[in-house]
Amino acid sequence: MDKFIFFLVLFLLFSCKNEKTNPYIGNWYFDKVVNYDSTKVKFPMSILETEFAPHYNFEILNDSLIDYKQGFYYTISNKVWQAKERHEFLRSYYFLGSKTNYKIDKSNILFFNKFSNSWDTLKINKIWKDTMIIRGYENAFYRLVKKQNNYFDDKSYDAITIYRSPCYGSCPFNSTYIDRKGDLFFKPYSSNTQTNNLQSKLDSAQVKYYFNLFDKIPIQKLKDNYSIQATDSQTNTISFFKNGKIVKTISCYIQSPVDLDKAYSELSFAYQNVKVEFDDEFLFDEKVSLFSFINKDSKFRLKDSESFFLEVALRKGKQVKKEVDPKYTLKFSDWNEVSDISGITTDGRYYKILMKDKTIKIIDIGFNFMEKNPIIKKNREN
Known part of the structure; x- marks a missing residue:
């Protein structure tokens, strides 16, 4: 028992010491621009807060690792787009992750930029308790606050x-x-x-x-x-x-x-x-623009991410033989108009797909999308 108390005291002392010696550890969020001098900063406050401030959100995980929430990306220009007799290079991005090494130097945070393979500096003007002031882009001062998040929910969605x-x-x-x-x-x-x-x-x-x-x-x-x-x-x-x-x-x-x-x-x-x-099992090879369920009275439009969920449900659905009640026409627009599908009717669960060659297949997605989602019948702001 005495040994247990001894080791517990050592642990608590070490924890307190670690917290005192490294006040940077924690989840830091941009709060506001402070000490803004319009005569010295060439950008308006709105640009600083939308374009530059997002770079000042990070989590110091321990004495050597930082999660730079903007992430690091490697850019390549390997695709050509032709329009109006001119060529433009389209960029693609490789995601290099968001966690990287850091170190403290004269109160500043130096973190390793995975894109440039060099060290970048967060110039700390002041740090106290749960507040940090950084002198950053355009020599403006950005205030960060440290927040602890204990929220966690893995049941509400699947x-x-x-x-x-x-x-x-x-x-x-x-x-x-x-x-x-x-x-x-x-x-x-x-x-x-x-x-x-x-x-x-x-x-x-x-x-x-x-x-x-x-x-x-x-x-x-x-x-x-x-x-x-x-x-x-x-x-x-x-x-x-x-x-x-x-x-x-x-x-x-x-x-x-x-x-x-x-x-x-x-x-x-x-x-x-x-x-x-x-994967070549999707009904549509290309982008599908916004599925809509249409009947004689109404048009119920899905948002883009909801449309993709339905597209995946059709991709994962089972082909069956069944009569389908055509309560709705499923309207779609194939991005490049190359689809072999000429029309889809459905009762919400079973989807009758008419191909351009006049063949038909019925897909069961396993649940009635319309009955599950009365929300799409409401007037939702786009």
Whole structure:
């Protein structure tokens, strides 16, 4: 008993000492720009907060490892797009992860930039308790606050889909699906390092890793839409499902909660970091623009990430022989208009697919999507 107390006291002393000697350990979030002097800073406050401030969100994990939440990317220009008799190189990105080594030098944080293979510096102006002031981009001062997050929920949803839209440039344009059983599906449309539809069966550690990114986020407390007044950028739409039911769909245009941004960014690049196989079982090889269920009275439109969930459900469904009640026409638009499908009717569970060669197949997705999701019959803000 005396030995136990002795070792317990040593442990507590060591923990207290570690906390005192390394006040940097913790989860740091950008709070606001302080000491802003418009005569010395050439950008308006709004640009500092939207373009530069996201770089100041990170977690110091221990005495040597930092999670730089923006992540590190290697850029390649290997695709050519032709328009109006001119050629432009489209970029693709390799995700290099977000965790890297760091060290403290004269109170500053030096972290190893995996993209440049060099050390970058976070210039600490002041740190006390749960507050840190960094002198950063444009010599402005950025205030960070340390927050502890004890939230965790792995029961509310069992599948996630992500849709990343095109933009005026070379944004990674794609869709990703993952579920807790380990199924991952990926469809690339433009500016990706793969050009084929892919699938993977993740092991338990991989499933845990990717879902943990989201499970620590209280998604039900997040807004349905995040955006700022700007043009030509990318929209990221994320949907969460439980047994086929839409739990939550969140749309992010430029602005996004920090941890959600990190989570969907990492998952959308998962295809680069897991073992994948070519997949030719999707009904549509190309991008499908927004499924809509149409009857004589109404049109019920799915959002992009919800459409991809239904597309995966059709991909995973079983072909059966059955009469289908054509309660709805499933409207679709094939991105490049190369599909062999001429029309789809459904009762919500069974989908009658008429091919252009006049053949028919019936797919059972295993549940009634319309009955599971009365939310799509509501007037939802896009």
